[in-house]
Amino acid sequence: xxxxxxxxxxxxxxxxxxxxxxxxxxxxxxxxxxxxxxxxxxxxxxxxxxxxxxxxxxxxxxxxxxxxxxxxxxxxxxxxxxxxxxxxxxxxxxxxxxxxxxxxxxxxxxxxxxxxxxxxxxxxxxxxxxxxxxxxxxxxxxxxxxxxxxxxxxxxxxxxxxxxxxxxxxxxxxxxxxxxxxxxxxxxxxxxxxxxxxxxxxxxxxxxxxxxxxxxxxxxxxxxxxxxxxxxxxxx
Numbered sequence: 001x002x003x004x005x006x007x008x009x010x011x012x013x014x015x016x017x018x019x020x021x022x023x024x025x026x027x028x029x030x031x032x033x034x035x036x037x038x039x040x041x042x043x044x045x046x047x048x049x050x051x052x053x054x055x056x057x058x059x060x061x062x063x064x065x066x067x068x069x070x071x072x073x074x075x076x077x078x079x080x081x082x083x084x085x086x087x088x089x090x091x092x093x094x095x096x097x098x099x100x101x102x103x104x105x106x107x108x109x110x111x112x113x114x115x116x117x118x119x120x121x122x123x124x125x126x127x128x129x130x131x132x133x134x135x136x137x138x139x140x141x142x143x144x145x146x147x148x149x150x151x152x153x154x155x156x157x158x159x160x161x162x163x164x165x166x167x168x169x170x171x172x173x174x175x176x177x178x179x180x181x182x183x184x185x186x187x188x189x190x191x192x193x194x195x196x197x198x199x200x201x202x203x204x205x206x207x208x209x210x211x212x213x214x215x216x217x218x219x220x221x222x223x224x225x226x227x228x229x230x231x232x233x234x235x236x
Contacts, residue, residue, distance in 0.1 A: 004234040006211075008158065008200040009059040012227065016130045020057040022168065025176050033057055055225045059199050061217040062163075066224040067183060067190035074223040077195060084155050086116035086213040086232065088206055093121045095137035096166070101148035109209060113153035116213045118232075119145075120203040124160040129201060136170050138162045146185035150192045157189060158197045158213060158230060200230050208234045 013019075014035045023030045031054040041047050055074070056062075064071025087110065091103045099119060104111075111117055119141070127134035139161040149157060157163075163185045171177050189196055197215045212233040217226035 001236055004207075006202065006205045006232040006234065008202055008230040008232055009228070010124070010129055010199060010201050012053065012058045013130070018130050018132055018134060020054055022135060025168070026178060031057075053227065055220070055223050055227070056198075057227070059197070059201070059228055059230055060225050061215065061228045062186065062190065062196040062198055062225045063217075063223070064190045064193050064195065066196075067186040071190050071193065073221075074217055074226045075219050075221050077217075081156065081195060082215050082217070084114060084116055084213060085112070086118045086158060086211050087111050088118045088120055088203075088209055088211070090120050093123070093139045093161075095127075095133075095139065098140045098142040098165070099145060099161070100142040101144035104145065104148060111149075111152045111154060114155045115152075116156045116158050116197075116215075117149055117152075117154045118203065118206070118211070118213070119157065119159040119161070120206070121159075121161045122204060123162075124199060124201045125204065129199065135168045136176070138166050138168075140165055141185050143184035143188075146188035149194060150188060154194055156195045156197060156213075156215065158200050158203075158215065160200050160203050163189075163196055163198065195225075197228060197230050206232050206234070208236075 033053040036050045063074040065073045089104050089107050089109050091099045121139045123139035164183045165181045167180045215230040217228040220226045
């Protein structure tokens, strides 16, 4: 039996302008993403670094507490939540389009209870991630998706677009404006204990309809989520 391991995680790169929710556009602080050498082999005979970033940047997990006051924090989510079978829903979309529950049904893929739903649109790769276009023309999940995943008793959501309706748009004058319509999928999934593994990439590299998912967030105490290494394993 052969085994193929596929990396679904973005590489964390410091100082990427569009690597998190763009708070600076509404005059809010945007936490830095930095990797700095504290010592080097040349100068000190040892190499190690300082790493700083928010919980909600690059590939990461949204723990239930992210949008649900009584939800589990990052370090409280049971370990078996991070490993399991996943089924691929192939739903390519054009810029600005949303994925609906009907789209998922029409793929014919069967989501069993406690499966990961792997929603593949290609947007994180095509936009690509880390660019203005990812946010202003985003492919997103329609609010019907969250309800559908709860009904199907999904273990978790692995996806490569945005979880909720678009909120950032470019004006004719070349600036930006916000039109926030809430976070229905975040709210329904978090309140039902279903974590979101957000901003995954390279989902097109998955060739089989079902794979094993391993999604391990950093074990940060008391947080809403954490940077996560997500991989898919194909057998046979």
